[in-house]
Amino acid sequence: MKLADIKDDLEEVLLTPEQIQTRIQELARAIEHDYAGRDVLLVGVLKGAIMVMADLSRALTLPVTMDFMAVSSYGSGTRSSGVVRILKDLDTDIHDRDVLIVEDVIDSGLTLSWLQRNLRSRGARSVEICALLRKPEALAVDLDVRYIGFDIPVDFVVGYGLDHDERYRNVDGVGILKPEVYS
Numbered sequence: 001m002k003l004a005d006i007k008d009d010l011e012e013v014l015l016t017p018e019q020i021q022t023r024i025q026e027l028a029r030a031i032e033h034d035y036a037g038r039d040v041l042l043v044g045v046l047k048g049a050i051m052v053m054a055d056l057s058r059a060l061t062l063p064v065t066m067d068f069m070a071v072s073s074y075g076s077g078t079r080s081s082g083v084v085r086i087l088k089d090l091d092t093d094i095h096d097r098d099v100l101i102v103e104d105v106i107d108s109g110l111t112l113s114w115l116q117r118n119l120r121s122r123g124a125r126s127v128e129i130c131a132l133l134r135k136p137e138a139l140a141v142d143l144d145v146r147y148i149g150f151d152i153p154v155d156f157v158v159g160y161g162l163d164h165d166e167r168y169r170n171v172d173g174v175g176i177l178k179p180e181v182y183s
């Protein structure tokens, strides 16, 4: 679906598909530079990261391996509960591996703060974060993020993997959801 198909539900368009793809190419160049000659494992955080994972991995000229985790802290609400549950764990042993977590959005930061600590405790050589979006004014924890696509306002956003109650993930860009749609 295109942003235009959900325009009635949107307050405004935040990022067009073109803006997202341009930024993903830039992130890919930075990652290639930093990980040259290393064997990187991309860890996508389901489900939100599916689009970033698909596009970023294909933008890279490095050979990578990919794995996925599913964690949930939101349920169907629009606020993080802070309680992170593993719904699906990695298939990969990450001891001594260079891990790059791929995420769609950093909101409170609670999910990634917990996940980064969890993966580091498994003995990974490095655990860095690449997130397409970050809401600096919503951050509730200090988070060490290596690669960031866009800093955005605190509004609830959907599209390009991001859902509200499981809808809108298949929209090609990112838009701000009208508050009346979720309240």
Ligand SMILES: O=P(O)(O)OC[C@H]1O[C@H](OP(=O)(O)OP(=O)(O)O)[C@H](O)[C@@H]1O
Residues within 6 Å of the ligand: 045, 046, 047, 048, 049, 071, 072, 073, 074, 075, 080, 103, 104, 105, 106, 107, 108, 109, 110, 111, 112, 162, 163
């Ligand atoms: O920084 P935080 O406040 O922790 O929020 C960010 C997290 O919340 C969303 O996931 P969600 O739990 O909604 O699952 P989903 O990816 O399946 O939508 C999003 O994809 C991040 O993983």
Ligand code: HPA
Residues within 6 Å of the ligand: 074, 105, 107, 155, 156, 157, 158, 162, 163, 164
């Ligand atoms: O703005 C958001 N949109 C969708 N999912 C989210 N999870 C945290 N913040 C968001």
Ligand SMILES: [Mg+2]
Residues within 6 Å of the ligand: 048, 074, 162, 163
């Ligand atoms: Mg979600």
